[in-house]
Amino acid sequence: MTIDHLALLPAYCAAGAAVLALLTDLVVPGRRAGVLAVSALGAAVTGVACWWALRNGPKATFCTGDPGAAACSYLWTERAALIGLLFVAATLTVLAFSVPFLRSGQAPAGEYCFLLLASLTGGVVLGASGDLITLIIALETVTLPLYVLVGFRRTVAVSVEAAVTFFIVSVISTAVTLLGAALLYAAAGTVHIGALAASLAEPTDPRLGPLVGAASVLVLVGLAFKVAAVPFHAWAPSTYDGAPLPIAAYLSTASKLGGIIALVIVAVQALEPRHAIVGPALAVMATATMTTGNVVALRQRRMVRLLAWSSVAQAGYILAPLGALAHASGREVVPVLVAATLAYTVFYIAMELGAFGSVVALRGAGDGGALEDYRGSARRRPWVAAAFVIALAGLAGLPPGLAGLFAKVTIVRGLLDGGAAWLAIVVAINAVVGLAYYVRAALALFGTAPEVVRPARVPAVVGVGLTAVTVAAVIIGFAPQVVLDAVQP
């Protein structure tokens, strides 16, 4: 078996960057800037590698079976490159947002950057995984470093608590997913995604039906934990609130992207013959997720908790198009639904990073604080407030956050094309509920401050990161076709 190292280049780059970050910290100890620069450079090189590896077309490696009908464990396709690039973009932005936190000296820069880049390595592999084992290992590589990163505010009890909660929930969900994957292997005799779908379509033994059903449920439940879909969402708000701000941003974007990609690969591709069951299950999950997230967010008084519940609700919107799978199964509209999910994810990541970046810019190394703590921000930091308003409006799906508007349009259009009009109406009503708390958060910026304190300057790197994601959000708001083309199969 020959291994196509060019296809693996992005993974090599990410892993190399992680090691390099750690080494830099050893060689020049105490130099945060150097470590950050090396990490950012490494992440950027990984991004270039994602694109470079696509040269001469898509690639596959770690294949078994005959060359004609090989089952491959690692497929570097355009979609894998897109997912890799998204992970790189999120990681770069989070690195920029980490500057105030690292400056406060609560965490060693070397370990911090190493862990973040290790997570990136998992993300780059995730989109390329062609079998269940690679998929689960990649997803676990994304998550594992985060257990430590979440607990990095070591002097704060809630941070440690958050890390333990996250660790326990995540480990259990991985175990559940693994059990499901093992049962699927027992029933189908293969772990490769394509072969799995083919095998499930023509079952050798009808008695295996219940086993496949149970296995599917276990895999989906395990992955639902990762995206914090209701009813497996309870860990998210306290974990986000306890984690350092940049890590909360990473959890709600990159880590969530990982879960979504895994769900798409398993639910849409591997379980294709089971769309009649998977579709309604995801539809119910999406409905419950967006409704619960929005309703609970209405009552939040702390900024990060509000954003956490909002990101639960957003996961519901992301999953919604997959809820139409049952109607759409076997028709050419399935790729449209997957594209809608991916497009929404891209829009969402841009806006969510904008929101968290604004919080970092306004709050520095501290925690997110209460909504009242943001009063007067519009006067003291008009540009940051403008970026925050654009991000919040985008999350609510309204102009001036045009990216969010088109994200909402993409979802509703996908659902109507897929024949799930009721789910489109559920999404529409939820958008109204969501707006109620997004405007509350935005309005908090414009109140008068009790005392006029000149806060610490926004570090330049944070400013650059925030500007970059805001400009990106504005650009894809005016030219959403860029995103829609990128997610086309």
Next chain:
Amino acid sequence: MRPLTASQLLLLATLVAPAVGAVVAAAMPARADRLARVVAAAFAGIAFVASVWLVAWRGNIGWFTYGAFDTPTGAPALIPWADLDLPWVPGLDLRFHIGVDGISYPLIVLTTLLTLLCAIYTCRHVPETEGSPRGRHLAALLLVIEVGIVGVFLALDIVLFFVFFEVVLLPMYAVIAVWGGPARRAAARKFVLYTLLGSVLLLVGVFTVVASAGTADLIELTSGAGAAMPRTVQLGAFILLALAFAVKSPLWPLHTWLPDAHTEAPTVGSVILAGVLLKMGTYGLLRVAVGVAPAGAAEVAPTMAVLAVAAIIVGSLVCLAQNELKRLIAYSSVGHMGFVLLGIATLTATGFQAALIGNIAHGIITGLLFFLAGAIKDRAHTGELAQLGGLREVSPALAGLLGYAAIASLGLPGLAGFWGEAFAVVAAFQRGGAFWITLGAFAAAGAALAAAYFLRLLRLVTHGSAAPAVAGLAPRGIGGAEWLSWAPLVVLALAVGLAPVLVVGFSQDPVTALEQVATAAEPAQGVAE
């Protein structure tokens, strides 16, 4: 790409000038606040001139263009005088397709005019606020709202129509929530949530149409592609679209956001809200809902007509019991928009004409009424009618203008308010049958009630000896910026009243074509009567 023609440049200018003006005004430094407001007014002026100028291309499309169509359903209901069609987001069936025709032209000019007047008014009068935003931000938001409203009237692509529909929401929310009265937060929240509910229903309706008809182009949809959709799809789409527009218009019983929003909004906010924002709903109903899903319209129209008449009666009765000036005018809007919706619900050319002129007249008169109410409230520091007695003694100019506007609003023949209400009733009678004649009779009774509450308003406010709040009125005269922003409305209320052809002259052919589209879709056995 071919270079743009003069008409296309003008179309773009009506959208781009306010957008650029908003950015420039908002970006100017705080010490140049006053200058920024003047700059905003200048950009609003450019948009106004550009929109008026569009009439020069009217000659392209005349009676002969419409008469030349000899198809069973008659002429297409939408032939733009000038249009501009650019691709934007093919993946979402969204084209940047804008244009103007006889139905949209008067509304576009009304929008640019009212925005210009509000921008001029803002040069001198900015409501007190806490926190950072200043007058230039208010002026910038007014221009952003103008972009959204003009865009809605210009859009010839229903997805683009939806996008512009959404543009208005948050800026209007900000205007109410930041520069409004004491209970502004709650009122603004109610406004934005209600109207977002409307616009998400619009989103679902729009894509129901696009998925079924396979096109988002309004010209194609209104000239056959929409009517060719299956009846059940048309019914579903019409209900979704009509609900969306009913929230915006607002149609009773979905109107409850309106009185709060009007009462709390600053003067310019109320003027824009009543003057043109509500028209997005009635225009959408006429152009998009009726035009695209005529079969659905035919089935739902009787229900809509009943609700419209209920709005007229309920609005008037509530007004009779109102004690707050702005709230009274707000509820009178519910009644007036009831006439507009009744006109549309008759699905006749007369009714459509009544709706169009009713729209314009309401925009002019209620705009003026809200300017006056704002001026009185700013001077007397109260809006309670009981405390405003004797205004005529203290400020005859204000009292006189208020009397003029109120009489125009109650529909005195010779002033603008008359035509819309009269012809809505006439259209109902023309439809014939016990059902429509009863509705027409009730609507006429509602018009009489309108006279009753406006006369009550005038009696309370202008007559008697001066109440303490009025005695301390300052300033008693009318300032220059105020004259400048009110005079055009005063003149127009009379001009449109004397020569309604100023409005309906543009729309005669398109509404006749639209009536034919609607009639062709009627079920063979006739409707509900």
